[in-house]
Amino acid sequence: MPISSDDVCSEQISGVGIGLRSKHYEYILEHQPDIPWFEALTDNYMGEGGQPLDYLEKIRHLYPMTFHGVGLSLGSTDPLDKYYLKRLKDRISQFQPSLVSDHLCWTSFDGIHGNDLFPMPYTEEAIKHLVERIDQVQNFLGHKILIENVSSYLSFQVDAMSEGVFLSEVAMRADCDILCDVNNIYVSAINHDLDPIAYLGDLPAERIKEMHLAGFEDQGTHLLDTHGSSVHEPVWELYQQALTLFGGIPTLIEWDTNIPEFEVLKQEQRKASDLMNSYKREFKR
Amino acid sequence: MSQTVMTLNEIHQYFIKGLYKQAVNDQVVDARLFIKAKIKLNPEQSLEIYRGSVIGGLIKALAEIYPAVKRCVGESFFNAMSNQYVASYPSRSNNLDHYGKFFPDFIENFKPLTDLGYLVDLAKLEWLWHTAFHALNEPEFNAQYLAMVDEEQYDEIIFNLRQSIHVFETAYPLKKIWQLNRGLLKLDRIDLNEGGGYLIVWRAKNFEMRIDLLQEHEYVLLCEMKKGLSLGAIFEKMMPKFNSEQINSGLSTAVKNSWISSFHLSSLLSGPNPSGVKALDTNDDIR
Numbered sequence: 001m002p003i004s005s006d007d008v009c010s011e012q013i014s015g016v017g018i019g020l021r022s023k024h025y026e027y028i029l030e031h032q033p034d035i036p037w038f039e040a041l042t043d044n045y046m047g048e049g050g051q052p053l054d055y056l057e058k059i060r061h062l063y064p065m066t067f068h069g070v071g072l073s074l075g076s077t078d079p080l081d082k083y084y085l086k087r088l089k090d091r092i093s094q095f096q097p098s099l100v101s102d103h104l105c106w107t108s109f110d111g112i113h114g115n116d117l118f119p120m121p122y123t124e125e126a127i128k129h130l131v132e133r134i135d136q137v138q139n140f141l142g143h144k145i146l147i148e149n150v151s152s153y154l155s156f157q158v159d160a161m162s163e164g165v166f167l168s169e170v171a172m173r174a175d176c177d178i179l180c181d182v183n184n185i186y187v188s189a190i191n192h193d194l195d196p197i198a199y200l201g202d203l204p205a206e207r208i209k210e211m212h213l214a215g216f217e218d219q220g221t222h223l224l225d226t227h228g229s230s231v232h233e234p235v236w237e238l239y240q241q242a243l244t245l246f247g248g249i250p251t252l253i254e255w256d257t258n259i260p261e262f263e264v265l266k267q268e269q270r271k272a273s274d275l276m277n278s279y280k281r282e283f284k285r
Numbered sequence: 286m287s288q289t290v291m292t293l294n295e296i297h298q299y300f301i302k303g304l305y306k307q308a309v310n311d312q313v314v315d316a317r318l319f320i321k322a323k324i325k326l327n328p329e330q331s332l333e334i335y336r337g338s339v340i341g342g343l344i345k346a347l348a349e350i351y352p353a354v355k356r357c358v359g360e361s362f363f364n365a366m367s368n369q370y371v372a373s374y375p376s377r378s379n380n381l382d383h384y385g386k387f388f389p390d391f392i393e394n395f396k397p398l399t400d401l402g403y404l405v406d407l408a409k410l411e412w413l414w415h416t417a418f419h420a421l422n423e424p425e426f427n428a429q430y431l432a433m434v435d436e437e438q439y440d441e442i443i444f445n446l447r448q449s450i451h452v453f454e455t456a457y458p459l460k461k462i463w464q465l466n467r468g469l470l471k472l473d474r475i476d477l478n479e480g481g482g483y484l485i486v487w488r489a490k491n492f493e494m495r496i497d498l499l500q501e502h503e504y505v506l507l508c509e510m511k512k513g514l515s516l517g518a519i520f521e522k523m524m525p526k527f528n529s530e531q532i533n534s535g536l537s538t539a540v541k542n543s544w545i546s547s548f549h550l551s552s553l554l555s556g557p558n559p560s561g562v563k564a565l566d567t568n569d570d571i572r
Contacts (some may be wrong), residue, residue: 022357046380047419049446051492054422071379077294081379109301113376114339115346115384118300125293152329158291193324221325222334 013037013064013098016272018265019254020065025055027262032062035269037098039252042069046087060095066210068179074133074147074151075106075120085140092141099210099250101146102178104130104167119152120165129175134174135234146209147171149180151187151216151225163188164202171207178203180246182239183231183254187223195239200245208246213239213272214254216220228257231268239272242280248256251276291319304336346381348386350415353466354392354408357401366395366507382419386412402445403457403477407466410459410496413451413486420449423546425490431540435543440517441550444510449488450544452499452507453479460496487544502527506535507544514567515551 015036020028022044027033038059045056059065071084092100105117120126138144149167161169171178180203189196213236215229231239231253239251253268291299296319320328324436344367346353355363370391376384389408396406434442453459458479464470483504489495499507502523509519523532539545 035364043380047382049422050419050449050488052419056490073379075293077297084379106297107379109297111377112301112305113333113379114301114304115342115376115379115381116335116339118297120336121291121293121296123293153326153334154323154328156296157319157321158296159321191323206427221330224334 011064011096011098013066013250014248016251016253016269016276017066018269019068019252019256020059021255022052022055023259024188024262024265025059028053028062031262033262033266035063035266037064037066037250039066039068040095040097040256042067042088042091042100043071045091046071052108056095065097066097066099066250067092067101067133068148068177068252069100069102070115070117071107072102072104072137073107074137075104075118075126075130076108077129078107078108078111080133085137089141091228099146099177099179100141100143101148101210102278103150104147104170105150117150119150119154119156119163120166121156122161122163124160127166127169130170131174134170134176138174138176143177146177146179147190148181148183148212149184151184151191151223152223153191153222153256155192162194162199164199168202168204168207172204176207178207179212180208180266181214181243182242183212183214183216183235184225184236186232186238187216187225191222197241200238200242203245205246208242208247208249211242211246211249211251212254213251213268214256220271226257227254230264231271236271236275240275240279243276248276248280257262295319300332300335301446303332304339305372306336329442332519340368340371342381343376343384344368345386350385351388351408352406353411353463354388356466357404357407357462358398366392366398366442369395382415385415388412391547403455403459403462406453406455406457406459407462410453410455410463410484410486413453414494414496417449417451417486417488420447420488423447423449425541426545426547428540430548434530438550440515440520441552442516442548443513443551444539444548446507446510446514447487447546450507451486452504452511453484453486454504455484457481460484460498463496485544487542489542500531500535502531503538506532507539510539510545 013036017037017039018035020038020040040056045053103117105119107114107116107118149163167178185196185199189199213231214227215231217224217226217228251272253265253272255265299309299314299319302309304315316328316332320331322328346363347367348363370388373391374387378384389405389412392398392408393405414523457477458475459481461470461475465472465475483499483501485497485499487495504566505523506519520532
């Protein structure tokens with residue numbers, strides 16, 4: 001069933017947003033910083049009730065919002081979690097996010113969960129499986145979702161194509177959109193000795209509806225996607241390439257571990273905004 | 286098994302079993318079967334990155350739910366104990382808020398801690414705190430509804446307690462232990478033999494999380510309410526030990542603190558309503 005991405009919420013977002021974290025709830029409510037939108041980690045608001053939902057409601061009254069989840073487990077061979085989907089639909093109805101995203105990954109097998117984002121094998125079987133599940137999710141929610149590329153530290157023997165081609169095929173066949181995580185592309189490219197610019201080139205520009213920026217850690221043998229530091233210089237450079245290819249689409253600053261004061265995030269947000277604005281002036285979509 | 290014919294399902298099985306160091310077909314998972322070698326990492330080392338991330342994530346989740354237990358036993362001991370817990374209790378939910386429910390039972394049977402019974406109660410208390418924190422938001426109890434009940438129907442009243450309250454009996458001075466290990470109390474030492482008591486873990490107005498001491502009659506009253514007994518049945522059950530003044534005082538405290546979310550009349554559950562009194566709920570509008 002063709003689904004319009006406009007169906008999620010009529011409120012459109014633009015510019016550079018910041019990932020909403022509990023540490024900053026009070027600051028945001030008190031200071032109402034000049035940020036165009038916030039992204040909520042959906043899974044933090046899946047409880048029955050309590051203060052997190054109350055904060056989310058108050059902040060939603062002040063700002064446009066997007067939803068970003070880690071729990072759909074789109075690539076898993078376990079059945080889709082109907083309880084999770086129903087709760088997600090309820091939260092979408094309540095908070096009216098402009099975009100709803102999850103990951104191109106799997107998180108469980110036979111009911112055992114990793115609560116982490118595991119990479120898919122890049123095979124035709126996996127494409128068909130994902131397309132079917134994304135179709136089920138989009139039909140249930142009644143609107144398009146965005147799927148995000150994850151950082152990976154291994155590849156499978158059965159891989160038959162590049163991640164960029166795999167992601168594009170899934171998005172096109174499932175008719176969903178893409179959340180392009182620029183940091184994850186860089187991390188995976190270094191870990192797998194690939195060209196990150198070629199990866200960007202594999203993606204269908206018309207389906208990129210959001211980008212993510214975050215920090216990683218160099219572990220010596222590999223880069224680890226920690227979301228625990230400033231955006232690294234090579235990722236800023238790759239982001240500029242992405243802006244050239246995709247235009248100034250909404251971009252998010254993510255910071256999940258060792259979360260700093262809000263002002264530090266604001267500095268990162270300003271830097272991304274400046275880059276986006278300079279490309280917007282040159283880019284005619 | 287040939288490497289090239291592994292299905293998606295088989296890859297997921299080998300990956301997750303290998304991650305939790307569980308066997309597939311009675312054999313230890315060989316990561317080389319399905320993971321490509323990298324220049325700097327062999328397949329097992331690649332899988333180990335995910336193992337570290339998953340186990341580390343679950344231990345972090347336990348540490349966030351059980352901070353006082355962690356402070357009592359120290360970080361390195363907590364991490365080692367949690368590591369064993371994760372191996373015995375892999376996550377069964379995509380919601381990390383659900384993880385760690387069996388940690389108190391695990392501590393109870395964890396041999397190095399068998400002499401530290403208070404730790405089990407402390408862990409139980411922290412789990413109740415965690416569940417109360419995330420419990421359903423319910424409207425404030427409106428005592429005006431009680432005034433609408435005919436006096437002869439008082440015995441039929443069945444109170445519903447909020448989902449965000451839990452009562453707890455302990456043999457240890459648990460509130461002090463909890464406060465000390467959450468940095469809320471400064472004491473040089475606690476006498477574990479000074480006796481225990483009754484506690485209520487609850488979420489008050491404005492989402493304030495509280496742990497308060499209860500009198501025994503308050504504890505028993507709330508336990509009986511939680512069982513769904515009618516007021517008449519509660520009085521009958523409690524009267525041999527407690528007097529009506531104590532029970533009424535407990536009721537008054539429960540109403541004042543809004544531990545009650547709503548009530549209904551038992552006669553309205555099982556047949557025609559002889560009095561014509563409508564079942565009352567705080568969700569109803571007062572007209």
